[in-house]
Amino acid sequence: MNESKTLRLGIRKYPYIPPRSEWISQPYVIGIHCGDWHWAADKYREWCNSWMRKPRIPDWLKDFDGWYGLGFHRLFRNNIGFKDIPMLFEEARRIGFNHIQFWGQMVGDTCCYRFYYPNPFLGSIDEFKDGIRYVRERGGHIGFYYNIQAFDPTLPNLPSEYLNKIPKDIPIPDWREFRKYAQRQFDGSYVVQYPNEEIHDGYRIMCLCSRGWRKYLKYWIIEKYLKEYGVNAAYIDQVFSPPVTYCFNFKHGHRHHGDTVRCRVSFIKEIVEEATRIDPDFIIAIEGNGDAIGQYAHLHLYTSFSTQTRYPCPEVFSYTFPDYIIIDGFANPWSQQAMQNYYPDIKREWSEKDVLNRVYLLGYRFDITLYDRLGLEEEFTKYLMDVVKLRKRIKKYQYDSRFIDDIGVVDKPRHVEVKLFINRSRKFLLINYLDNRSIPENFDIKLDLGKIGIDRIVNAKIFSLNYEGDVEIIDDDMIKVPDTGSRIGSIICTFR
Numbered sequence: 196m197n198e199s200k201t202l203r204l205g206i207r208k209y210p211y212i213p214p215r216s217e218w219i220s221q222p223y224v225i226g227i228h229c230g231d232w233h234w235a236a237d238k239y240r241e242w243c244n245s246w247m248r249k250p251r252i253p254d255w256l257k258d259f260d261g262w263y264g265l266g267f268h269r270l271f272r273n274n275i276g277f278k279d280i281p282m283l284f285e286e287a288r289r290i291g292f293n294h295i296q297f298w299g300q301m302v303g304d305t306c307c308y309r310f311y312y313p314n315p316f317l318g319s320i321d322e323f324k325d326g327i328r329y330v331r332e333r334g335g336h337i338g339f340y341y342n343i344q345a346f347d348p349t350l351p352n353l354p355s356e357y358l359n360k361i362p363k364d365i366p367i368p369d370w371r372e373f374r375k376y377a378q379r380q381f382d383g384s385y386v387v388q389y390p391n392e393e394i395h396d397g398y399r400i401m402c403l404c405s406r407g408w409r410k411y412l413k414y415w416i417i418e419k420y421l422k423e424y425g426v427n428a429a430y431i432d433q434v435f436s437p438p439v440t441y442c443f444n445f446k447h448g449h450r451h452h453g454d455t456v457r458c459r460v461s462f463i464k465e466i467v468e469e470a471t472r473i474d475p476d477f478i479i480a481i482e483g484n485g486d487a488i489g490q491y492a493h494l495h496l497y498t499s500f501s502t503q504t505r506y507p508c509p510e511v512f513s514y515t516f517p518d519y520i521i522i523d524g525f526a527n528p529w530s531q532q533a534m535q536n537y538y539p540d541i542k543r544e545w546s547e548k549d550v551l552n553r554v555y556l557l558g559y560r561f562d563i564t565l566y567d568r569l570g571l572e573e574e575f576t577k578y579l580m581d582v583v584k585l586r587k588r589i590k591k592y593q594y595d596s597r598f599i600d601d602i603g604v605v606d607k608p609r610h611v612e613v614k615l616f617i618n619r620s621r622k623f624l625l626i627n628y629l630d631n632r633s634i635p636e637n638f639d640i641k642l643d644l645g646k647i648g649i650d651r652i653v654n655a656k657i658f659s660l661n662y663e664g665d666v667e668i669i670d671d672d673m674i675k676v677p678d679t680g681s682r683i684g685s686i687i688c689t690f691r
C-alpha cells in the first residue's frame with residue numbers, strides 16, 4: 196500500500212525457458228473482497244479440496260497431546276546416554292506425555308549432524324534398541340532427528356575418536372559420491388547452507404529429485420531406525436521451514452529447476468507410504484508447514500515463537516488447513532522479541548509460561564523441547580503439568596473440532612484473546628481464551644451467532660487450570676467468563 200492508496204501485489208515465478216522454446220504462465224486468480232483474510236483462505240481451501248487428498252492420521256496421533264523433546268548432545272554432559280531412554284520416557288509420562296523425541300542421537304556432538312549412525316559414545320546399539328523397545332512395550336512413541344536437505348562435504352572424514360567405532364557394515368557417506376546428488380546454482384556452484392556458521396564452509400543442500408540422496412535418507416529412516424532399531428516416529432528437519440532452493444543439475448532427472456519442491460513432496464509421500472506399510476502407526480513429523488506436503492506428513496512442527504518470526508500469524512495456516520495437526524513450542528528457541536511480535540501493544544517481560552499459554556490457545560500440541568531435562572520440581576514444569584492436565588480435560592472437544600479463529604467474536608476486552616473451534620459434527624462450540632491483561636479478571640464475550648451458523652447458545656461450561664463450572668449466558672449470545680485465577684481456559688457451549 197503506498198501514498199496513493201493503491202495496493203501493489205506481485206507473484207514471482209522463475210520460468211525455465213531453454214533456447215528456442217516458449218513458456219506459458221499458469222492461470223492466476225485475483226479476488227476482490229471487502230473484509231479480512233478468512234475469505235481468501237476459504238477460497239484457497241476450496242481449491243485445495245478440489246484436488247488434494249487429506250492426510251491419513253493414525254488414531255493415536257489424533258489423541259496426542261505433545262512430546263518431550265531432548266537433545267543427547269546436551270544430556271551427554273550429564274553422562275546420560277542410550278541406557279537412560281527408559282528413565283527419560285518415564286519422565287515424559289510424569290509430565291503427561293506418551294511421546295519422546297530426541298535430537299543429537301547421531302555421530303558428532305551437535306543436535307543435528309548429517310550422518311545418522313547412533314553415536315557410539317552415547318552407548319551401544321543394543322542399549323539403543325533396548326531403550327526403544329522399552330518405550331514401545333509401554334505403548335509409547337519414540338522418534339529421532341534427520342535432516343531432509345543438508346550434507347557435510349567433509350564426509351567421510353570423521354573426528355579421530357570415531358576411528359574403529361563405526362561397524363564395517365555401516366556405509367559412511369562420501370562427498371566424492373554425494374556431490375552428484377547436490378543442488379547446483381545456475382552458475383554450476385553448490386548451494387551452501389550457513390556458510391559463515393559451520394566449522395567449515397557450510398553444508399551442501401542436496402536435491403530431493405536425486406535418487407542417491409533419497410536412498411541415503413531412506414536407508415537411515417526406514418532400513419535402520421524403523422526396521423532394525425524399532426522406532427515408531429521420525430522428525431525430519433527443514434522440510435518446509437526454510438525456503439526450498441532450486442537446482443540446475445538436470446542429471447537428477449528433473450525437467451525444471453523449481454522441481455525441487457515437487458520432489459520434496461513426493462519424497463515425503465514415498466517415505467510415508469513405505470514406512471506405514473511396515474508399521475501403520477508410524478508417523479513423520481516435519482519442520483514447517485506446507486499445503487501440498489500436508490497431504491502426506493502427519494505432524495507439522497510450527498516453531499512460531501522462534502527468533503526469525505517477525506509477523507506471527509499461525510492462524511492463517513491453521514484456518515486454511517484445519518485437518519493438519521500442528522505442534523508448537525520450544526524446539527527452535529523462543530525469544531522476547533518473538534513474543535513482542537505477537538503482542539506489540541503489551542509491554543512486559545515474557546516467560547516460557549506465556550509460550551505455553553499461546554500453544555494452548557491455538558489448540559496446538561505441545562512441543563516441550565528445552566533439550567535439557569526438566570526438573571520435576573521447577574516452577575515451569577509444574578505449570579506445564581497443570582496446562583497439560585487442563586488440555587487432557589478438554590481434549591475430547593479440542594481434537595474433534597475445527598479451528599474457525601475469531602470469526603463471530605463481536606466483542607471482548609483488549610488483551611484477551613479468544614479463539615473458536617466448531618465441533619466437526621456440529622455438536623458443540625469450543626472457545627479457548629488467553630487473558631493477557633496485567634491482572635486477569637471477569638470478562639464478557641459477545642458473539643455474532645449467525646456468522647457461526649448457530650441460533651442460540653443453550654448452555655456453557657468453563658474449564659480452567661483449577662476450576663470447572665457452569666457459565667452464565669445473557670441474551671443467548673453473551674458469555675460471562677468468571678475470573679478463575681487462570682490466564683487460560685476453555686468454554687464448551689452447546690447450541691441450537
Ligand SMILES: [Zn+2]
Pocket residue numbers: 377378379402403404405442443444445447449
Ligand atoms: Zn537437482
